């Protein structure tokens with residue numbers, strides 16, 4: 001009967017009538033010359049103080065660029081209780097003295113034969129870049145400290161075959177390999193273990209950056225692991241698609257890095273976190289290749305080793321490509337900002353919104369501290385805008401009864417078909433009203449959302465003004481979110497006071513990425529460090545105290561930053577002895593020689609079994 005059916009050969013197509021695989025043209029690999037060596041981001045972008053004493057962002061990449069921010073320095077002074085003057089800065093000592101490379105001669109020979117001279121580097125600056133990520137300690141030590149160990153060489157494979165040869169050569173010559181994506185991790189994941197005596201080779205995936213194919217009917221793309229987020233997003237958009245994965249580091253982080261760190265994007269409500277986006281992973285490990293013959297939406301075929309690559313942080317092998325879920329570009333993207341009288345109202349709003357079935361792609365609630373920080377980044381307002389600002393403030397405080405010292409702000413991004421966006425907006429506005437919310441407009445919402453990409457540059461801008469500031473994050477169930485935030489803030493203030501540090505601490509939070517069961521919380525914490533000896537350690541001690549508080553309040557060790565080396569000491573507190581032993585046995589089975597010896601997540605002594 002089926003054979004006689006008139007439509008039996010009708011091909012499925014996408015809305016544009018396409019079927020069959022699209023093979024996008026390759027794009028050039030990352031150019032390190034465009035990137036700063038001693039601070040975050042692009043060389044052409046950075047905050048500076050102009051001749052009028054206002055802060056500006058150079059370059060033209062972000063919304064904030066070239067619009068003087070006259071309130072930022074005042075905010076820094078008030079928040080930290082310190083002076084910020086361009087003539088009182090801690091001068092950078094970059095470049096630091098670098099240890100000499102110790103390259104295994106036969107491994108080097110093999111690499112030169114395989115990759116040619118332009119596929120191998122022993123240049124100091126290149127090695128330095130590959131031996132660090134973006135933690136504050138790493139940046140501080142590059143500018144003011146000492147570098148004791150870094151990769152001895154960097155190799156650039158051109159294909160998965162090259163990656164296999166590199167791993168084989170490393171096994172043969174007993175060389176340690178550390179995979180490198182975009183170098184944006186914030187867990188010391190790329191920091192080389194000082195005790196590693198073998199040659200360390202950083203394997204940079206920059207040249208494995210192609211979208212191999214796009215399947216428009218089944219909405220899958222196979223992408224090489226070194227593809228950089230922003231470039232990948234632009235390329236998919238050219239063909240009418242998006243992966244929807246937007247971490248704040250999208251300008252520099254890579255697909256392989258996202259998988260290896262269990263990353264989460266700002267629009268995860270609509271598109272999912274990386275583990276939901278990835279359908280299949282190809283990886284080269286010392287025990288062979290991990291791959292699947294067919295790509296299917298879901299498979300019940302026993303435990304799945306490819307899932308072990310998620311969150312593996314470079315310790316099991318090299319992810320070479322992945323098949324990921326893609327989506328047609330949204331018909332519409334709309335923004336909004338909503339103010340609430342206090343944090344509890346905003347959290348109740350987010351909780352109800354999650355249960356509405358029409359959650360926007362992104363919802364982020366800035367606490368009062370974070371709200372004022374956002375205000376400090378606004379450009380100067382003059383004329384009508386200034387008058388309108390005054391009027392709005394008057395209505396907000398005098399008519400609507402908002403207190404500037406307790407209010408909080410929520411930014412929302414609605415995305416989807418027109419009908420979906422309308423449904424999301426209707427749900428959000430109705431729920432906000434029930435919780436006393438006041439709409440602050442689309443432009444505030446968009447600005448709040450886009451601000452994040454530029455904010456990343458602030459930490460390294462204020463470091464020479466004797467300020468150390470860093471972010472850390474967690475996730476927690478709904479019923480403990482408010483309490484966790486409060487306790488962490490209280491703890492940071494107490495730790496700061498106990499150490500009799502100068503000035504005041506910065507501690508503020510954003511409640512974001514809501515789930516059915518809970519929410520992620522993202523903190524910014526900072527100290528003023530003039531006259532403080534070993535300020536990085538002092539800062540870390542305070543952050544660790546905050547981490548203890550997070551764990552005490554039922555929070556996760558990390559929501560998306562990961563473990564690396566910075567948090568591995570906490571693993572025995574959150575995992576049972578048996579769980580840690582499983583992890584160790586998997587590592588031994590896959591990589592008994594410890595070729596992937598970066599030391600991330602490595603816990604030699606499991607400690608107590610109280611978890």
Ligand SMILES: Cc1cc2nc3c(=O)[nH]c(=O)nc-3n(C[C@H](O)[C@H](O)[C@H](O)COP(=O)(O)OP(=O)(O)OC[C@H]3O[C@@H](n4cnc5c(N)ncnc54)[C@H](O)[C@@H]3O)c2cc1C
Nearest residue numbers: 181182183184185247248249254256257263264313314319
């Ligand atoms: C300003 C800023 C904003 C950030 N925002 C977010 C955010 O919104 N969401 C989020 O999840 N994270 C965020 N991060 C953290 C970071 O961007 C992520 O952890 C990211 O996934 C790291 O990707 P990468 O390509 O830079 O990896 P890298 O830093 O190069 O590497 C990270 C780890 O993964 C391993 N690795 C990298 N590539 C591979 C591979 N192909 N195969 C095997 N192992 C590999 C490395 O060995 C290392 O252990 C942010 C960081 C910064 C500095």
